[in-house]
Amino acid sequence: MATHISTRPASARQGSPVRPSSEAAAPLIITADEELLDRALASAAAAGVEPLVLHDVLAARRHWSEASVVLVGVDCARSLAGQALPARSRVLLLGADHDQEELCRWSMTLAAAVVVLPTQLTWLAAAMAEGVSAGATGVAIGVLGGSGGVGASTTAAGMAWRAAQDGRRVLLVDADPYGGGIDLLVGAEDVPGWRWPRLATATGHLGDLSQQLPRVDQLEVLAMSREVVEVPSPEALSAVIRTCRQSHDLVVIDLSRSSEALLYEGLRAVDVTAVLVADDVRSVAAGQRLIAEWGGAMSGPGVVVRSGLGGGVPAEVVASTLELDLFGVLGHDRHMRAGVLQGEPPGRAAGRRWSRQCDTALTTALAGVRHDS
Ligand SMILES: Nc1ncnc2c1ncn2[C@@H]1O[C@H](COP(=O)(O)OP(=O)(O)OP(=O)(O)O)[C@@H](O)[C@H]1O
Ligand SMILES: [Mg+2]
Incomplete structure (x- = not known):
């Protein structure tokens, strides 16, 4: 078949790509x-x-x-x-x-x-x-708990939900096989759509998944399934992150220490990692151990300090002990637990102070990310 150029559309041209008003090349x-x-x-x-x-x-x-x-x-x-x-x-x-x-x-x-x-x-x-504009692609941030139960999933969901309410296209990705499904945390457990098993063996590019994924408010969610025991492969996790960086402004990944293979691939696929560490001596010690083992695999790591639990170690001291940048501090929110139990996403369940702190931590974490086209 001979190559030829469409004659129908007035806007489609032959020869070298038409330059629109900007200097960038045409589609x-x-x-x-x-x-x-x-x-x-x-x-x-x-x-x-x-x-x-x-x-x-x-x-x-x-x-x-x-x-x-x-x-x-x-x-x-x-x-x-x-x-x-x-x-x-x-x-x-x-x-x-x-x-x-x-x-x-x-x-x-x-x-x-x-x-x-x-x-x-x-x-x-x-x-x-x-x-045809700046050609920016989205950014991927991983959130990882320095120790168990410190609030990493809540923070990941909070950051993602808040950014989505700002009008950004955001995907929250569950990379914790034993977390019970992050759709549950954001109140999307009954929203139909694809969960991980549908994508578990995927590699390469998967396209814009938005039409298939459950959504709560403006936030899209890719969660583990509670019905099917099928953990995504590390390749599937990185394929989803890579692909969705093309279609979304922000991809937030709830990382977990429970699967080393997924953690390693997740850390490699993100632009920045926020490690959540509580402000007590034991949590900081656990964070140090984590950084010693995994810090080398992290891009642009920084710490978010979970305060308000009575530990009292100043956030700056936590950061300097871990030799990480301080992305922010998240206090204890007394509305969080009850709100989340009633099916509200953390960003909605929490009070204004926590939401503001969450925004600040995200903004600081993303500030150091280089945007490649
Ligand atoms: N800033 C906060 N204020 C009050 N409660 C919080 C806060 N962050 C998290 N929580 C509560 O702490 C509990 C544990 O939170 P979460 O599941 O996010 O921790 P995690 O670090 O992801 O745990 P895991 O190690 O099991 O993955 C939940 O009940 C959650 O509602
Ligand atoms: Mg978790």
Whole structure:
């Protein structure tokens, strides 16, 4: 099939990618499927960008690397895979609902996030708009308890929920096989949607999972299942974190010391790790032991001190003893336990003071993260 350029859409141009008002390169759409193309162009119009459209993959090589984002119709996936093009980020694989099997199959090979149309038209428009701006990707933060029961899951959920209420796209990921399911902690246990077992063996890119995941308020949650005993593989955990960093502003992972393999992969996949340590001598000693063993695997580690439990070790002393940056201090919130037991997410159950402290700790932790495109 000869490579040719769509003549239909006024906004889609031939030749080198059209430069929109910014200096950034345009999105590239590769599909011969008229319906998919119509939908992709509708998203492009909504995003205010002018894409370059190719009906097959032969001409893709020339534009492959420079395009802000590449949208590949599932009809072209096989031939694109045969081209052995250089690896690049921001490749999206487009298909309809009935293409799910093919989408899953080629998503891995092409390292492409799946976009199901028309369901995800709005998401696609945002992705295209982002692709021609700074091209920032999301940030992943891991939260890990320096000792048991210190409040790590609560803090992870609190940070995630608060950020989601600010209008950010946030995913809370449960990486604790023995935590009882983080959906329970945020009051989403009855919300239908995928839990880990559905993704447990996944590798590569999984697409934008948003349509499938349970949601509470604006927060999306990927939880362990209480029904199925299937722990995600370390590869699946890192695949989900990598993929969701492309579709979300923030991915918060509730890490656990109970599975070393998951912890190691989780620590490697995040941009920053917040270690929660209570302000008493024993907890600090436990934190020291943890850092001695795992600190080498952590990116940008810092400590969040859990105060108010009577320990009384000043937060600065906790941080300097652990030789970590101090991300923040979280006090004891007397409403937390009862609120959470009634099914409220920690950010809603807690009072304003804890919420503010949670925001500060998150902001400080993220401040040191370098944004790569
Ligand atoms: N800042 C806080 N104020 C009051 N209660 C809290 C606070 N943080 C956590 N809690 C309560 O402490 C208990 C343990 O919290 P959580 O499950 O988050 O700890 P964890 O460190 O994740 O535990 P594990 O080691 O089992 O994973 C829960 O009952 C929770 O509601
Ligand atoms: Mg926990």
